[in-house]
Amino acid sequence: MIAVVGADCSLKAKADIVRFIEGAGFRVQVSEHEHASLIGVIGSGAAAIADQLATLPGVKEVRPVAPPYPLVSHEHYPGTRRVKIDGISIGGEQLVVMAGPCAVESREQILEVARAVAAAGGTILRGGAFKPRSSPYSFQGLGRTGLEFLAEARDETGLLVVTEVVAPEDVTLVADYADILQIGARNMQNFRLLSAAGGQPCPVLLKRGMMATVEELLLAAEYIVSSGNPRVVLCERGIRTFETATRNTLDICAIPMLKERTHLPVILDPSHAAGRRELVPALARAAVAVGADGLIVEVHPDPDRAMSDGRQSLELDAFGAMMKDLDAVARAVGRRL
Amino acid sequence: MIAVVGADCSLKAKADIVRFIEGAGFRVQVSEHEHASLIGVIGSGAAAIADQLATLPGVKEVRPVAPPYPLVSHEHYPGTRRVKIDGISIGGEQLVVMAGPCAVESREQILEVARAVAAAGGTILRGGAFKPRSSPYSFQGLGRTGLEFLAEARDETGLLVVTEVVAPEDVTLVADYADILQIGARNMQNFRLLSAAGGQPCPVLLKRGMMATVEELLLAAEYIVSSGNPRVVLCERGIRTFETATRNTLDICAIPMLKERTHLPVILDPSHAAGRRELVPALARAAVAVGADGLIVEVHPDPDRAMSDGRQSLELDAFGAMMKDLDAVARAVGRRL
C-alpha cells in the first residue's frame, strides 16, 4: 500500500503519517519526488489501516499495492533511476561492462584479468571468492583470500569490484571488500539473504534464477529494497528450458519487459546464457541493441585451464575485440560504452 | 554420406558415380563448388556401399554423414548461401523484411497493409490464407480467395508474397500464388508436408516448432533440401517455456547457433515470440544486432479488430518508425535494410 503525499505537505505532517503507520505495526519506506512523496506501508494486513490513513492531513491518496512490487515499479519512479556507485552510474546513457573470471583463482590471475579489463574499457571487475557449486566436491572458491586479491586488483586498476555473497552471515565480510554484492541465480529466492543485503548500504546485483519468472525477479528485488537498500541492479542470465544446445536459454525479451515494469537498471550476462564463448559477442550485441544498461561477461587469461566455466569465458583478446564492436551498436541505439 | 569429387573429374566419371549410387538403391543430391562437387547419398544403409564408392574414378573422399544434416550444413557450403527469389536475395548484406497481417481478412485490408509495408521499405508481404488454429471453431482463413487478394497486392505494390501452406495437397495451389511457401511452427515436423515442399521449386520459409530444438529444425530443413529444393530460409520465432509473461520465449541465441551449423539464411519473427506489440521493436533491434538475415513481422491497419493475433500486430505507423530505427543498428553491424 502506498500513501501519496503532496509536495506542499509539512515535515510535521509527514512525521505524523510515518508515526501513525509505525504505530499500527507496519514499516515505512519513503521516496521523495518532485511533485509528491510516496510513503510505502510494508507488512501484511496493511489494508486494515487504509481508510484511517486516507484521512490524515497531507495524504492525497492511498493506493492499494498494485503491482505487487510497489517500490521497484514505475509507480514509484518513472523511467530508469540510476544507481550511482563511487563515480560510476548504472542506468544512464553510458553502458557499464563488468568482466572477469568466474572464480578468483590466484593473485596473478585476477591481476592479469583486471589490467586487461581496464585496458579494454570495462569499469567493473567481477570474480567469485565464494562459489555456489552443485557438487560438494567442486572448488568452492578462495573465500576471504579471494576478496583480498580482488581488492588489490581494484587498488591497482581503479576498477570497481562485484563479487558474490552466498549467505547472510557473509554479507558484512563481502561488503567490506566489494563495491557491489552479487546475489546469484541459485539464491534469487534465498529470502533471508535478500533481506540481509537489503539491510546494509552496499549496492546489489541480483541475478534472475534459472527457473524464475520476471515477476518473481521483481518480487525478489522488492525484498531488498523494502529492507532499506534502494540500489539494486537486475541481471538476466538465461533460463532453463528444453533446449540443451546452449547452457541456458537467454530470455532477451526480459530486458524490455523489465524496463516496462521497473525503474531498476537491468544488465545482461551473455556468458552463463550461452555456455560457449563463441556465442558471447553476438549475444552481447543483442543485449546492447535491445536496451540493456550493461553487461557482465566472463573473461579468463587461459580459459581452457579455468577452474570453472572455462568453456564460456572469453580470452582477453577476444574481450577487447568485442568491446570495440559493441560501441558501434551502442551508438546506433543512442548509448555509448 | 557424401562423396567428394574433384573439380577435374570428367562428366562421364560423375555420371558413372551417380549411376552406381542409384543402382544400389539410393538417391543422389549433387552440389557444385569451385574446387569440388559434393555428391550426397541419401537413404538408410548407405554405409554399406562406402568402400566400393571410394574406389570409383574421380572420388577423392567418402565422408560418413556427420553432422546428421549434411546438405544444410557447412560441410556442404561454408558461409551463408544466398537464397535468390525474383530479384531479391536473402542472406546477403541487405536484410529482408517480411511484414503483413496474421491473416488475410479482406481485399481492402491486405491492400492497405501492402502499400504501407512497401512505403516503409519492406520487400515481402506476409498474410495467411490457410490458418492452423488450435480450435476448430476459430477463423481458419479465406483460403483461395485470400491467395487471390495477396496476388493482387503483389501486382500493385511489387512486393513478393510469403504465405503459409498447411497440407501436402495444397502445396501446388499455394505455390501458384506465393513467391515463398511458409511452413509454420506447428507443422515443422509434418514430414509429409516437408517432403512435398521439397518436391517443387518454390522457396520455403521454415519456422521453428515451439518445442523443437535447433537440431530438429535443421533436420526438418534437411527433409526439404534432400527432397530436391535447396532454397530454404529458417525462422526462429520463440519456444515454449515456463515463462508466461510473453507468448513464447525468443531463443535469440538460435541465430548464431544456426549460423555456426548451416548455410541457410536465418530470419527472426519478433511478433510471435513477444505476443505483444510493445515489445516487437526492441526484439527486432536485437535480431539485427545478433546477425539475423531478416525479420518477419505482423502489422495490421487496426490491430484491435484483427481476426487473430491483433495483440502482437504493429500498427502501420509503428512499423514505419521501427524500420527507421533498424537501419542504424544494421549499419552498426555491417548490414543495411
Next chain:
Amino acid sequence: MIAVVGADCSLKAKADIVRFIEGAGFRVQVSEHEHASLIGVIGSGAAAIADQLATLPGVKEVRPVAPPYPLVSHEHYPGTRRVKIDGISIGGEQLVVMAGPCAVESREQILEVARAVAAAGGTILRGGAFKPRSSPYSFQGLGRTGLEFLAEARDETGLLVVTEVVAPEDVTLVADYADILQIGARNMQNFRLLSAAGGQPCPVLLKRGMMATVEELLLAAEYIVSSGNPRVVLCERGIRTFETATRNTLDICAIPMLKERTHLPVILDPSHAAGRRELVPALARAAVAVGADGLIVEVHPDPDRAMSDGRQSLELDAFGAMMKDLDAVARAVGRRL
C-alpha cells in the same frame, strides 16, 4: 454454441432446428441423452443466431461455447463414455492394454510379438508402418507391407490393431487395415489430418503433443469429433521439459485433469515418457493407480536390435511379468485387466 432440446421435443421440431442452423451456414452435431438432446452449432460466428435459435419450438436453452471444446466436454456427456470397437470397450471397468513394437520390421517379428502380447493378456497390437522420423535418413517404416503384416497378425491372434497415420491422404489406406488409427504426438496439431480422421468411421487414438497443453489436446480432439467421428481415445505420453534424465517427463496429472474435463477415455504410454525400459513397469503401475483407462506399451522380441526405440521397449518376458503385477493394482482401484 449448444442448443439444449427437451426429451419431449418432436422429431419434426428437431429437424426444423437442424434445418434452421444449417440454413444459417453452420454445421450441426447432435448427441442424444436420456433427458435431453444436445445440438452443437459448429462454425465461427454462431453467436449471431443465438437469439433466434432460442425462440424455436423445442429449444429449452442456448449455451455459449464454454468450455471451448463442447463436444468432448462433460457438458456433452458426464462420466466416461466408452469407445466400443469390435467387441472391445475402452473406458469401462476393464483396462485395455495395447502393446507391440515401435515399428513393424518384418512378418516374423510382428507375429512373434503378437503371440506374446495375446498370451500375456493384451487386447490390441500396436506397430508402426508409417513412421514419422526426425531425420530424413532414418527408417521410415514398411508402409503398406507393414499394414499387411499387422493384418495377418490380427487374423492369427484375434488382437485388434492400432497403427499410426501421418497424412490425410493415407487415412483411407490405413483404415482399411487398422481397427484404430493412431495420430502421433508430432501430428497432434496437424489439423488437416485431424479433420480427415474425423471424416471417417474408424476410431482414433490421439496422442498428446510433446509441447501441447491439456487444453490444446482437448481442442485437437474436438477437431476430430466435430468432423463427425465421436470415437476418440486420448493418450498422455510425456512432455518436453528441462529434465533430460528421461526422454520426456510423464505428466501423470494429465490423467485426472482430463477425466475432470472430458468424457473421452484416456490411456497412458509409459514407454515414450520414460525412454528406458527399466522405468516402464513402475510408470505403468502409476498409470493404473491414477485412473487411466489403459496403456500403450512398446515391446520387442530383441530390443537391442530394434530399428527404432529399442532402448525403451520391454522384452516379451518382461511384458508378461508386468501384466501380472498390474492386475493387483487394477483391483485395488476397482478395475481389472
Next chain:
Amino acid sequence: MIAVVGADCSLKAKADIVRFIEGAGFRVQVSEHEHASLIGVIGSGAAAIADQLATLPGVKEVRPVAPPYPLVSHEHYPGTRRVKIDGISIGGEQLVVMAGPCAVESREQILEVARAVAAAGGTILRGGAFKPRSSPYSFQGLGRTGLEFLAEARDETGLLVVTEVVAPEDVTLVADYADILQIGARNMQNFRLLSAAGGQPCPVLLKRGMMATVEELLLAAEYIVSSGNPRVVLCERGIRTFETATRNTLDICAIPMLKERTHLPVILDPSHAAGRRELVPALARAAVAVGADGLIVEVHPDPDRAMSDGRQSLELDAFGAMMKDLDAVARAVGRRL
C-alpha cells in the same frame, strides 16, 4: 574418492588410514558394511593421494568418485537404507504419511489438524513456522511461536513433527522443536543451509527444487551427507514446465529414477505438484503404486480461509477418505500404510 577397507582390517589400521587422509588436508566419511568399510575422501584434489592411499595396510581398493554423489549412491549402500526417527522408520515396508497445514496459523488450528492426522493414521505432522514467500508482503509464518504450537501438538498426539528451516542461523532453533528439518524447494541449492543441516544430527527432508534435475537433487543430498548427517529423505514435489493447468508438473518418474541411483528413501508431495486439492488423491495413489516410501500432504480444517496454499489443501474428511483408499494400493504393491 572412496577407499574400500576389508572387514578384517584392524582398528589401528583404519585409524592410520583416516589420519593419513586428514593429514593430506581432506575430510573423511566412514560407513560400515558387513563385508567392508567405505572411507569417503572429501575435498577437491583428492585424486592426488590415490596412489599412496592404495598402498596403506588394509586398503583393498581405491575408487574414483563415480557417480558424483558417492555417499548417497548405491555404491555406498545397495537397496534403500531406512531412516529411523524415534521409533518410526522411513524406507521400509510401511509407508509414512506426513500431513498438516502449509503454515501454522494458530494453536487451535494446528491442534485440530494434528488430531485429525493422527486419527486417520498419519505418523508425522507438517506445518510451516518459517515460510519462504515470493513477496515480502506475504505472511512469513509465526516463527518460534509456530514451533511451540507444533511441539504442543506433538506432545498431545504422539505424531512426530517436520517443519521447514530457511537459513543456517535457524537450524539449531528449529532442530530444538522438530523431529525432521525440512529444506524446501527454493533452498535446495542453498549450499550453506545444506551444510548446516549436515552438521547436526536431526534428520532432513530435502525437497527437489522446481528447476532442479534429479542429478542436482542427489548432489544437494550429498552436501548434507558429506557434512556428517546420513539421515536424509528426498521428496519429489513437481517441476516447472510450460503446462500451467497444474501449479507444477509432477515428475513421477523421478521416484523410480531416484530408487535406481540412491539408497535414500524418497517420498512425494502431491499437493504442491497439483496445486488443486481435487487432484491430490489420484496423485497420492500413483505415488504409492510407483514405489514412493511415503507422502507429504497439505490438509487444513478450513482450506478456503487458509493463509497460504488453501487451494491445494485437503479438508480433514477428505484426508481420512484418501488414507483408506491408499491402503489397498499399498497392499497391491507389497507395502502397507
